[in-house]
Amino acid sequence: MAFVLLAIASCQNLLIKGSQPLIEQSTIFSECRVVRHQLGQTCVPVEPKRIVALDPIYILDPLLSLGINPVGTAVDYWRGKRYWGGLSPDEAEGIEVIGQSYQPSLEKLLALKPDLILGLTDVEQYYPQLSAIAPTVLLDYYKEVQFSFKKHLRAIAQIVGREANAEEVLARYQQRIETLKAQIGNRLEGKEISVIYYSNGTFWTPGHQAVFFKFGTI
Numbered sequence: 027m028a029f030v031l032l033a034i035a036s037c038q039n040l041l042i043k044g045s046q047p048l049i050e051q052s053t054i055f056s057e058c059r060v061v062r063h064q065l066g067q068t069c070v071p072v073e074p075k076r077i078v079a080l081d082p083i084y085i086l087d088p089l090l091s092l093g094i095n096p097v098g099t100a101v102d103y104w105r106g107k108r109y110w111g112g113l114s115p116d117e118a119e120g121i122e123v124i125g126q127s128y129q130p131s132l133e134k135l136l137a138l139k140p141d142l143i144l145g146l147t148d149v150e151q152y153y154p155q156l157s158a159i160a161p162t163v164l165l166d167y168y169k170e171v172q173f174s175f176k177k178h179l180r181a182i183a184q185i186v187g188r189e190a191n192a193e194e195v196l197a198r199y200q201q202r203i204e205t206l207k208a209q210i211g212n213r214l215e216g217k218e219i220s221v222i223y224y225s226n227g228t229f230w231t232p233g234h235q236a237v238f239f240k241f242g243t244i
Contacts, residue, residue: 068161080145081127088179092188098122098138100130
């Protein structure tokens with residue numbers, strides 16, 4: 027995801043569209059970044075304090091990794107149980123649940139008094155109501171999320187002003203990969219490997235967007 031910075035004045039204008047987000051600057055406001063995205067443009071606080079995540083996997087998880095604890099989050103359910111993806115319930119402790127990711131409770135959301143709402147375009151039918159509650163940015167999973175977790179993390183980081191945190195997270199991640207490679211050595215060379223994971227009583231297999239493919243492991 028290439029980012030281009032055009033310095034004009036004091037307010038950042040961040041375009042999130044397809045795989046080519048563009049950061050500009052304008053003189054419209056000094057207290058926010060104007061984020062242009064699939065559903066329009068949003069004036070995002072420079073330092074948002076009360077963020078609500080409308081997806082536990084692709085929004086909440088990146089925010090937590092950046093050191094941000096949202097005041098609220100939507101969740102998924104599988105077989106009647108809350109499904110947090112790669113997170114444990116303990117990691118989301120203290121974060122108010124505002125409903126399901128595809129149908130958040132607008133009443134609960136309003137009560138949290140957020141200053142920024144982040145989600146995916148699968149709830150775009152609620153965009154007018156969400157935008158009336160707080161500045162809202164919705165990302166398109168199929169165009170902006172699924173192909174690279176690194177680019178997605180950096181995009182989230184730019185929206186919330188945590189770019190340095192994102193680079194620290196990715197550096198630690200890469201170091202873990204290199205350590206694992208050194209430990210494994212060539213012991214798996216020539217072997218066929220199947221990867222499955224277990225969650226909420228069900229076995230799953232990762233799709234082609236999984237990080238394993240990014241490093242040539244599968």
